[in-house]
Amino acid sequence: MTQDVNLKKNRLGWQPPPAFYALLGLAALLLVNWFCIPSFFEIQVRDGNFYGSLIDVFNRGAIGVLLAIGMTLVVATGGVDLSVGSVVAICGAVVAIVLTTTQFGIVVAIAAGLLAAVGAGAVNGILITWLRIEPIIATLVLMVSGRGIAKYIAGEQTVAVPPELASPTLDFLGNGHFLGLPFPITIAAVLFVVTLLVVRRTSVGLLVESVGANPSASRACGINDTVVKLTVYVFAGFCAGLAGIIDLANIGIADPTNAGALSELDAIFAVLVGGTALTGGRFSLTGAVIGALLLQTLMTTLYTWGVPSDVAPVPKAIVILLVCLLQSPTLRSWLERTLRGNRKMGSRQVEASS
Amino acid sequence: MKNLLNTTFSRRAFVFSALALSAVLMPGCANKDQAAGGDAGDKKPTIGFVQTGDLSDWRKAHTQSVKEAAEAAGYNLKFADGQAKLENQVKAVSSFISQGVDAIIIAPLEVSGWDNVLEKAKKRNIPVLILDRQVEVEDDSLYVTYIGADTYNEGILAAKWLVEKVDGKAKVVELQGSQGASPTINRRDSFLEVIKDHPGIEIIASQAADYELTKAKEVMEAILKAKGDEIEVVYAHNDYMALGAIQAIEEAGKKPGEDIIVLSIDGMKSAFEAMVAGKLNCTVECNPLQGPKAMEAIGKILAGETDGIPKKQMVLDKVFDQSNAAEEIGSRKY
Numbered sequence: 001m002t003q004d005v006n007l008k009k010n011r012l013g014w015q016p017p018p019a020f021y022a023l024l025g026l027a028a029l030l031l032v033n034w035f036c037i038p039s040f041f042e043i044q045v046r047d048g049n050f051y052g053s054l055i056d057v058f059n060r061g062a063i064g065v066l067l068a069i070g071m072t073l074v075v076a077t078g079g080v081d082l083s084v085g086s087v088v089a090i091c092g093a094v095v096a097i098v099l100t101t102t103q104f105g106i107v108v109a110i111a112a113g114l115l116a117a118v119g120a121g122a123v124n125g126i127l128i129t130w131l132r133i134e135p136i137i138a139t140l141v142l143m144v145s146g147r148g149i150a151k152y153i154a155g156e157q158t159v160a161v162p163p164e165l166a167s168p169t170l171d172f173l174g175n176g177h178f179l180g181l182p183f184p185i186t187i188a189a190v191l192f193v194v195t196l197l198v199v200r201r202t203s204v205g206l207l208v209e210s211v212g213a214n215p216s217a218s219r220a221c222g223i224n225d226t227v228v229k230l231t232v233y234v235f236a237g238f239c240a241g242l243a244g245i246i247d248l249a250n251i252g253i254a255d256p257t258n259a260g261a262l263s264e265l266d267a268i269f270a271v272l273v274g275g276t277a278l279t280g281g282r283f284s285l286t287g288a289v290i291g292a293l294l295l296q297t298l299m300t301t302l303y304t305w306g307v308p309s310d311v312a313p314v315p316k317a318i319v320i321l322l323v324c325l326l327q328s329p330t331l332r333s334w335l336e337r338t339l340r341g342n343r344k345m346g347s348r349q350v351e352a353s354s
Numbered sequence: 355m356k357n358l359l360n361t362t363f364s365r366r367a368f369v370f371s372a373l374a375l376s377a378v379l380m381p382g383c384a385n386k387d388q389a390a391g392g393d394a395g396d397k398k399p400t401i402g403f404v405q406t407g408d409l410s411d412w413r414k415a416h417t418q419s420v421k422e423a424a425e426a427a428g429y430n431l432k433f434a435d436g437q438a439k440l441e442n443q444v445k446a447v448s449s450f451i452s453q454g455v456d457a458i459i460i461a462p463l464e465v466s467g468w469d470n471v472l473e474k475a476k477k478r479n480i481p482v483l484i485l486d487r488q489v490e491v492e493d494d495s496l497y498v499t500y501i502g503a504d505t506y507n508e509g510i511l512a513a514k515w516l517v518e519k520v521d522g523k524a525k526v527v528e529l530q531g532s533q534g535a536s537p538t539i540n541r542r543d544s545f546l547e548v549i550k551d552h553p554g555i556e557i558i559a560s561q562a563a564d565y566e567l568t569k570a571k572e573v574m575e576a577i578l579k580a581k582g583d584e585i586e587v588v589y590a591h592n593d594y595m596a597l598g599a600i601q602a603i604e605e606a607g608k609k610p611g612e613d614i615i616v617l618s619i620d621g622m623k624s625a626f627e628a629m630v631a632g633k634l635n636c637t638v639e640c641n642p643l644q645g646p647k648a649m650e651a652i653g654k655i656l657a658g659e660t661d662g663i664p665k666k667q668m669v670l671d672k673v674f675d676q677s678n679a680a681e682e683i684g685s686r687k688y
Contacts (some may be wrong), residue, residue, distance in 0.1 A: 039579060046607040053579045060572055156642060175605065249569050251601065257435060258566050303576030308533065310560045 018275025019287030025273070025323040026294045027302065037304055049074055049177045053300055058239025061296030062184035063088075067267035068194055068238030068274070068292040069188075070286060073232040074311025075271050077212040078268040081233060083124060086146025086239040091117040091244030093150045095317040096254035099170070106169045114241040120146065121237020126231035143264065159254040166252050169244035170234035184246045191242065196285055205283075207234060212280025217302075247256025266295055273323045294319070371515035374485075398430040399656055400459045402450030404443050407435035411622060415688030416486065416642035420459065423645030427653060440464050447471045451478055457652050460497075461486045465536070480582050481655045485648055489682065494665065498655055501647055504668040505537040508619045508638045509544030511673050515636050516555070516587060523554035524587045524615070527577055529599060530544060530562040531591040537640075538562075539618060541591045558584060563595050570598030578606045590618040593625040593637060600633050611635055622672060623686040629679035636675040642688060644669055 031039040067084050074081045095113035098104060120142060128136035132158035161170065168176075176183040199205035210218040211225045221227055239262070248254050271292060273280065274287025298319055302312045325331055361680030376598060392412050401424060405417050416431075422638040424431035432455065436443035440463050449456050458480055462468065466490045482497040489497070504667050516524065522675050528545070529536035551557040559577050570590065578585065582647060588598035588603075588610075596618035603662035610633045618625060628634035654663055674682055 041578075050608070053576070056575050056579070060575075098356045107515075157414060193501070249570070251571060251598065253567060255567065258568065299575055303573050306559055306561055306577075306580075308530075308608070348513075 005238055017287075017354040018282070018284035019290050020275070020325040021323050022273045022287055022290040022294055023274065024326065025319060026290060029294065029297055029319070037301070040304060041299070042317065043289045045180070048180065048182045049182075053237075055292065057184065057297050057300050059182040061293050062182075062188040063263065064266055064292035064296055065188040065289050066191060066243040066246070066331050067263055067288060068270035068288040069192060070232075070236035071207055071264075071267040072274070072276055072283050072285050072288040073195075073199070073272045073277060074082060074236045075212075075268070075276050076208045077229050077232050077278055078266065079128060079229065079232070080216070080278065081121075081124060081236045082136065082139040082264050083142035083146055083266060084236060084243075084258035085262060085264040087120045087237055087240035088142050088244040088247060088263060089150035089254075089256045090120060090146055090153065092248040092254040092259050093154040093159065093256050095170075095245060095248055096161050097105060097153055097155075098166050099157060099161055099253045106165075109243060110170075113245055114238065117237045117244065119237070121234040121240075122230070124237070125233035128231045128233065129226040147256065150259070153277055154256045156256055161248070161252050161254070163252070165295070166249070170197035170245075170249045171252075172249075174246055174251070184250070185308055187246065187247065191239070192285065192289055199285065205231065209281055209283065212283075237269065267292070269320055270295055273320060275327070294323075322347025360427035360505055372443075398428055398431060399456040400430045400453075401652060402432045402434070402447070402453075402455040403444045403461045404450070404458070405433065405435040406443075406461050407437040407439075411688055412620060412640075413605045414641050415616070416461070416644065418687075419643040420485070420643035421645070422649060426646075426658070427649040429649070432631040436463055438463065438483055440467055444468075444471050448474065451475050452479060455480065457481045457483065457655060458655055459483045459485050459648060459652070462487075462489050463487070463580075465490045469493075469496070472488070477678070481649060483651060483655070485644055493554050499651055499663045499665055500669060501507070501651060501667045502669065503646055504642045504671060505540040505640065506544045506595075507668070508671050509541040510548055511537050511638045512541075512589065512619060512636070512669060513545045513548035514639075515673055515675065516551055516615070516667060517548065519615065519635070520555070520587065522552045525556055526586050526587040527574070527581070527585050527589040527599075528557050528560040529573065529588065529595045531561060531565045531595070533562050533608055538591055545589065561600070563590075565592050565594060567598040570595035571602045574599040575605070578602060580651045585614055587615045590616070593618045593620040594620045596634055596637075597628060600628060604633075621672075621686075622688060623683070626674070626683040626686055628673065628677050629676050630683060632676065634676075636673065639672045639674060641671065 030268075043050055043054060044144045045051065065193060067088075070084065071081060091113040094116045095109045098109035098112045099106065124142060127133045127141070128135050131138075135158050163171075173183060173187070177185045197209070207218075207223055209227050210221070210223060211228045215225050246261065247259050270291035271288045272291070273290035274284055275291070278285040295316065298316055299312065302315060307315065372664050384510055387455060393545040403420055403424070404412065405511065421431060432450065434446035434450070436446065443460070443463060447458060447460060448471055450470075458475060460468075460482060462484065465488055472482055475494055483498050484502075485501040486502045487498055488502065491497070516526075528542070529683070530542060549557075559581055561577065562571050563573045574588070588596065588599045590599055596616050600616055603614050603616075612632070615635045616633070617636040618637075619636065619638045619640055621637045621641070625634055625637040629637065647667065651663055651667070654660070
C-alpha cells in the first residue's frame with residue numbers, strides 16, 4: 001500500500017492517493033442518499049443475517065469487485081481485457097452443464113468452470129504475448145466468440161440447476177451467509193486481501209508496474225514480460241470464473257445471453273475511476289474496488305429511486321464523467337487558477353485564463 | 355499502443371488481428387442463404403419459414419412447434435432465422451421468393467419495413483402468413499392471415515384474476531419487460547385498463563427489468579427495501595422476472611405466494627413448478643405452440659380456400675393458478 005498513499009508535493013501543493021476521487025464520488029453519492037433515501041442506511045437483522053440496501057450494494061457488487069481486481073493488473077501492464085463478461089457466461093454454462101448432465105458433482109463442476117475460465121485467460125495471454133496481437137483486438141475476439149461458445153456449451157438455451165443439485169454447496173456460494181453477511185462478499189474480500197498481499201508484499205506488483213511502464217526497459221533489466229503478461233490475463237480469467245460461479249449460484253440459472261453482459265466495461269470503468277491509467281504502470285487495487293462499489297451503489301440507488309433500467313445508464317455515465325473530470329490535472333489546475341484569479345485579480349483574468 | 359512502434363511486429367500483428375476479426379465476423383454473414391439448396395425434384399409443397407432468431411425458451415418452443423407441424427402435415431419446411439435483425443429477415447424472404455416456394459411464414463421482429471418485400475411476394479403469387487407478432491402494411495391484402503398470441507388480452511386476464519383474488523384492494527409492484535417492445539406496452543396498458551375501475555388496486559412501484567431474471571431480482575431487492583411491508587402483489591410481464599422476484603422476496607424473509615401474491619405471464623414449465631411449490635400464484639399462458647394452427651391455415655391456402663380464412667386469428671390464452679397447475683405440469687412442453 002505504500003505506493004497507494006504516496007503523497008507528493010506538486011504545483012497544487014498536494015497529490016492525493018489514486019483512490020481519492022473514487023472515494024470522493026462514493027461519499028458524495030452516499031450523502032445524497034442520506035438526505036433523499038434515509039432507508040438506504042437502515043440495516044436490520046433478519047433470520048440472524050444483516051439485511052439492507054448497503055448489504056445489497058456489497059452483495060451485488062461482489063461480481064464487479066472480482067472483475068475489477070483482475071482487470072486492474074491487466075490494465076497495469078498496459079493491456080485491457082474485453083472478454084471477462086463472456087468468460088463469466090462460459091464459466092456459468094460449464095458449471096451448470098457439468099452439474100446437470102454428469103454425475104461428477106459440484107466440486108468437479110466448479111473446477112471445470114474455473115479451468116475453462118483460466119483457459120480462456122491463457123488464450124488471451126498467448127494471443128497477446130506470443131502472437132503480439134494488440135490486447136484490445138485479441139480479447140475482442142473472445143468477447144464476441146465467447147458468448148457464442150457459452151451458448152454452444154449450454155445447448156442454445158438457459159440451463160436451470162435444479163435445487164437438489166444446487167444445495168448445499170452451490171446455493172451457499174451465491175445465497176449463503178458468513179458472519180451474517182452474504183457469502184459473495186467474503187469471496188470478494190478474501191480475493192482482494194490475498195491479491196493485495198501478493199502484489200504489495202512480494203515483488204509481483206513491481207514487476208507488473210515495470211512491464212506496464214516500459215516493456216523494453218524491463219526486458220533489458222531481465223524481467224520476463226511474457227510470463228508477467230500471461231499471468232495477469234490468466235488471473236483475470238480466474239477472477240471472471242469466480243464471478244461466473246457467483247452469478248450462477250445466485251439465481252440458479254446459467255443464462256449465456258445475459259450473464260456478465262457488458263460487465264467488462266463496468267470493470268474497466270471501475271479501474272479507471274479508481275485511479276489506474278489505461279497507459280499502464282502504476283495501479284491501485286483499492287481504488288478499483290472502491291470504483292466497483294461506487295458503480296454498484298449508483299445502480300442500487302437508481303433502482304431504489306425507481307429509475308427505469310433503460311434510463312439508468314445515463315446517470316451512471318454522468319457520475320463516471322464527473323469522477324474522471326475530477327481526476328483531470330488540466331481541469332484541476334484550471335479551477336485552481338480560476339479560483340485564485342477570482343480572489344486576487346478580479347474576473348477579467350478568469351476569462352483570459354480560460 | 356507500444357507494440358505499434360515496434361515495426362517488425364506490427365505487420366504480423368495486423369495480419370493476425372485481421373484474420374482473427376474476420377473469423378469472428380464471418381459467421382454473421384454466412385447464414386442468410388441457409389435456406390438455399392432446395393431439392394427441386396420433391397413433390398411436397400415447400401414452405402419458407404423466417405424466424406426472429408432469439409434464444410429464449412419460448413422462441414425455441416415456437417420454432418419447434420412450427421417444424422413439427424410442418425413435418426406432420428407433409429410439407430417441406432425451409433428454415434431461416436433473422437438473427438435478431440430485420441434486414442436479415444427481409445433478405446431471407448427475398449431469397450424464398452426467388453426460389454419460388456409455395457408459401458412463406460414470417461415471424462416478424464418489427465411491425466414496419468415489410469411493404470416492399472411483401473409486394474414482391476404478391477407479384478409472384480406466393481401467399482404469406484404472419485405468425486406471432488404483427489406487421490403494419492399499407493395494403494393488408496399483402497398477407498393472407500395473421501396468427502398469434504393476444505398480448506393485450508393476457509394483461510386483461512391477469513388483472514381480472516387479481517381483482518377477484520384480492521377483492522379489489524391491493525398494492526401492486528409491476529415488473530415491466532423491455533421498454534418499447536409491443537408485449538410490454540400491451541401487457542401494461544391492458545392491466546391498467548382493468549384496474550382503472552378498481553380504485554382499491556394501486557400500483558406503488560413500476561420498473562423495467564427487461565424480461566431478465568437477474569435484473570428482476572436486483573430491481574425487486576431494491577423495491578423491497580424502499581417499500582418494505584407495503585407490497586402485497588407483484589405483477590411481472592413474464593415468468594422469468596416473476597422467478598427473480600420470488601428469489602428476492604424469499605431472501606427478504608417473506609413467503610412469496612402467501613405474504614406477497616405473485617402473478618406473471620407466459621406459462622413456462624418453470625412457472626408451473628413454482629406454482630406447484632406454492633411460490634407463484636398465477637400465470638397467464640402465452641402459447642408458443644402456434645405451428646399446428648399455422649399449418650392448418652397453410653393447408654387451406656394451398657387448397658385455394660383463402661376466402662374462409664379470417665384476417666386475424668388469435669391463439670387462445672388460458673389462465674393457470676395453483677388450483678390447476680399440478681394436473682397441467684406434466685403436459686408442458688416448454
